[in-house]
Amino acid sequence: MAEASSVPKKVTREESPPSGPSLWGLLRSTEIDMRLLGMIGLLGLIWIGFNVMSGGLFLTPRNLFNLSVQSASTAIMATGMVLIIVSRNIDLSVGSMLGFIGYTMAMVQVEWIPKTLGLGLDQPYTWLVALVIGIGLGALIGGLQGVLVAYGRVPAFIVTLGGLLVWRALIFRYAQGQTLAPMDKNYQMLGGAPATGSMGDVASWILGAIVSAGIIYTLVNGRRRRLKYGFQPRPRWAEAIIGAFGCGAVIVAILVMNNYAWPEALAHQYAIDHNIAEPPGGLVIPVGIAYPVLIALGVMLVMTYMATRRRFGRYVFSIGGNPDAAELGGINVRRTLTLTFVLMGMLTALSAAVQTARLNSAVTNLGTQAELDVLSAAVIGGTSFSGGIGTIPGAVLGAVVMQSLRSGMLLLRADSPTQDIVVGAVLVAAVGVDTYFRNRGSR
Amino acid sequence: MSAMEGSPTAMDATPAQPFAPPRPTLVEMRDINVAFGGVHAVREVTIDLRAGEVVGLVGGNGAGKSTLMRVLSGAHPADSGGIMVDGKPATISNPRDAKTYGIETIYQTLALADNIDAPGNMFLGRELTDRTGTLDDAAMESATRKVMGRLNPNFKNFKTAVMSLSGGQRQSVAIARAVHFNARILIMDEPTAALGPAETEQVRALIRQLKSEGIGIFLISHDIHDVYDLSDRIAVMYHGRIVGIVNKDEVTTDEVLAMIIMGKPLEKVTSEEIAQLHG
Numbered sequence: 169m170a171e172a173s174s175v176p177k178k179v180t181r182e183e184s185p186p187s188g189p190s191l192w193g194l195l196r197s198t199e200i201d202m203r204l205l206g207m208i209g210l211l212g213l214i215w216i217g218f219n220v221m222s223g224g225l226f227l228t229p230r231n232l233f234n235l236s237v238q239s240a241s242t243a244i245m246a247t248g249m250v251l252i253i254v255s256r257n258i259d260l261s262v263g264s265m266l267g268f269i270g271y272t273m274a275m276v277q278v279e280w281i282p283k284t285l286g287l288g289l290d291q292p293y294t295w296l297v298a299l300v301i302g303i304g305l306g307a308l309i310g311g312l313q314g315v316l317v318a319y320g321r322v323p324a325f326i327v328t329l330g331g332l333l334v335w336r337a338l339i340f341r342y343a344q345g346q347t348l349a350p351m352d353k354n355y356q357m358l359g360g361a362p363a364t365g366s367m368g369d370v371a372s373w374i375l376g377a378i379v380s381a382g383i384i385y386t387l388v389n390g391r392r393r394r395l396k397y398g399f400q401p402r403p404r405w406a407e408a409i410i411g412a413f414g415c416g417a418v419i420v421a422i423l424v425m426n427n428y429a430w431p432e433a434l435a436h437q438y439a440i441d442h443n444i445a446e447p448p449g450g451l452v453i454p455v456g457i458a459y460p461v462l463i464a465l466g467v468m469l470v471m472t473y474m475a476t477r478r479r480f481g482r483y484v485f486s487i488g489g490n491p492d493a494a495e496l497g498g499i500n501v502r503r504t505l506t507l508t509f510v511l512m513g514m515l516t517a518l519s520a521a522v523q524t525a526r527l528n529s530a531v532t533n534l535g536t537q538a539e540l541d542v543l544s545a546a547v548i549g550g551t552s553f554s555g556g557i558g559t560i561p562g563a564v565l566g567a568v569v570m571q572s573l574r575s576g577m578l579l580l581r582a583d584s585p586t587q588d589i590v591v592g593a594v595l596v597a598a599v600g601v602d603t604y605f606r607n608r609g610s611r
Numbered sequence: 612m613s614a615m616e617g618s619p620t621a622m623d624a625t626p627a628q629p630f631a632p633p634r635p636t637l638v639e640m641r642d643i644n645v646a647f648g649g650v651h652a653v654r655e656v657t658i659d660l661r662a663g664e665v666v667g668l669v670g671g672n673g674a675g676k677s678t679l680m681r682v683l684s685g686a687h688p689a690d691s692g693g694i695m696v697d698g699k700p701a702t703i704s705n706p707r708d709a710k711t712y713g714i715e716t717i718y719q720t721l722a723l724a725d726n727i728d729a730p731g732n733m734f735l736g737r738e739l740t741d742r743t744g745t746l747d748d749a750a751m752e753s754a755t756r757k758v759m760g761r762l763n764p765n766f767k768n769f770k771t772a773v774m775s776l777s778g779g780q781r782q783s784v785a786i787a788r789a790v791h792f793n794a795r796i797l798i799m800d801e802p803t804a805a806l807g808p809a810e811t812e813q814v815r816a817l818i819r820q821l822k823s824e825g826i827g828i829f830l831i832s833h834d835i836h837d838v839y840d841l842s843d844r845i846a847v848m849y850h851g852r853i854v855g856i857v858n859k860d861e862v863t864t865d866e867v868l869a870m871i872i873m874g875k876p877l878e879k880v881t882s883e884e885i886a887q888l889h890g
Contacts, residue, residue: 393749394749396749397749397750397752397753398753399749399752399753473745476746477745477746478744478745478746479738479740479744479746482727482731482735482738482746483736485724485726485727486724486726486727486731486735488726489724489725489726489727490722490723490724490725492720492722493721493722493723493724493732493735494724494735494736495686495706496684496686496706496716496718496722497706497722497735497736497737498705498706498707498710498736498737499735499736555726556724556725556726557726
């Protein structure tokens with residue numbers, strides 16, 4: 169059977185050209201994820217709609233900055249939830265887990281390091297110790313739940329429903345209603361406050377340059393690989409447009425964030441502390457990209473890579489598509505499933521750090537109902553509960569859509585019941601529309 | 612199929628010569644037992660397979676054919692009994708073990724992940740990666756195109772999830788997976804059940820070609836004529852037992868059919884009983 173494969177064929181195989189010169193065919197040849205494009209369109213509509221209704225209050229640097237910070241923590245967890253749902257499971261415990269881990273991290277920096285060990289407040293290593301302990305705890309809790317699901321064969325819904333009760337109850341048992349504050353100075357940077365928790369203009373531009381270079385490298389490298397194997401590459405104009413849009417979006421985002429300045433009081437204090445002569449209108453210090461946003465972007469990249477370019481992700485998707493096929497293919501299904509829960513726990517810990525840092529305290533009801541936001545974000549982002557379908561960038565966009573709805577309605581002074589009604593309706597509508605198009609699309 | 616018939620290996624398949632050395636035994640399964648709760652699905656089954664040989668496995672529903680083959684492919688452990696591969700004891704406790712012995716399986720259900728494309732399914736569990744452990748999708752697609760060029764030249768959908776492919780195309784993905792990894796022992800469970808006449812003929816030609824390349828094949832089929840045409844030996848199972856293993860050249864299809872229905876060895880099947888089959 170070797171001879172057939174030993175003859176190298178230098179012929180570029182012609183794919184059947186995407187049906188005619190229609191607009192749809194043209195769009196298809198760009199190989200852009202249409203669902204993602206639709207979501208970006210939806211998000212644009214929501215933003216413009218709220219901006220009009222609020223009389224121009226929505227699309228301001230200040231609001232967009234807050235939106236980016238608020239979306240980040242949900243987005244971080246949503247990336248993990250995608251893999252859980254794709255492999256036909258669910259994690260209802262993330263809210264309670266977030267509270268429990270957040271509270272533990274707060275204990276590390278407020279009680280254990282400064283008081284129990286007597287090392288004092290605001291040590292340079294405190295934030296890192298707290299974070300490492302938190303992420304380790306997340307891996308442990310996630311691992312425990314994962315083992316019960318994968319090896320114990322207890323349904324994930326039940327295991328994590330139990331987790332939802334247990335982890336929350338543990339906070340109440342040990343915290344006894346006590347609020348822990350303030351957080352470590354360095355740790356607070358993780359929260360993305362306009363002055364202390366963001367990168368400033370120069371670092372933001374450097375980040376922008378790196379991201380843009382990354383986009384271009386990915387496009388060029390992808391093209392080279394296709395040509396190497398004799399596959400038809402995307403049309404050049406499509407690659408140019410994708411690259412231009414990607415880099416353009418990065419530049420606009422940074423311009424907007426740099427256009428948001430530190431609050432006056434803080435800028436004034438900064439000028440005094442650093443002996444800077446204040447110009448007439450007061451010192452203007454650009455805020456730039458917030459650290460939680462940087463973390464969320466990093467998580468999105470790593471998780472996308474894990475989901476689409478590593479064996480682990482391929483296994484997760486194959487389990488979602490057909491668990492028997494995965495097993496017969498020689499995949500260690502139980503270990504893979506356990507790992508998705510471990511990952512979920514670690515990402516929850518990261519979100520817990522962002523939230524406690526932003527609040528600059530840990531309260532007993534931290535993260536209550538966060539699981540609903542995270543699940544909604546994943547589902548609005550196109551993750552299917554029947555398993556095997558979902559994308560990480562989709563879930564991140566889903567988190568932004570969710571948060572945009574909430575913050576937009578807040579601007580319009582909608583009360584909390586109205587907010588919940590709208591978010592609930594949008595969730596059901598989004599899944600309904602998605603299911604309709606998916607069913608029409610297949611066969 | 613023209614690509615296949617034109618390949619030199621197919622022409623090498625000369626009829627067995629009278630003094631040819633006996634072909635080596637690839638697999639021996641001895642005294643295999645499998646029980647599901649109280650149901651004894653496979654009882655004391657002993658069977659072997661030689662290189663370049665097709666052994667047909669026939670029997671009614673629930674006769675234990677698929678279960679027996681699931682033991683060999685590592686999908687289900689045997690309760691007792693032993694497996695020898697190339698004359699040496701083999702430990703097969705999961706599908707991965709079976710694959711390391713060169714045992715590949717085409718399952719009746721095809722065992723495809725519907726949400727993944729053809730290259731992803733072909734390499735499922737054995738993905739190609741580069742030095743960093745990153746999936747090498749282009750290399751996998753290229754290899755899949757090569758195999759498909761041989762098996763099913765009309766196959767063009769390398770980027771779509773296999774759920775949107777036709778039954779025949781899905782079947783070729785499953786077959787490609789078994790063939791690509793240079794199987795020495797191939798298990799085919801109802802490989803033509805979902806196929807139309809033309810595609811069935813393709814699979815038959817493929818079986819003949821693989822046989823001529825020295826691959827040993829266990830063929831499970833409900834279609835007695837399929838089995839009769841392709842097999843060298845036919846093993847008849849009935850209620851978990853093998854009632855007889857016969858050389859194809861020494862029996863008629865009616866006799867095999869009688870063995871399947873009566874659950875009796877060939878020598879106990881009477882001509883009256885065969886006559887009744889057509890009654």
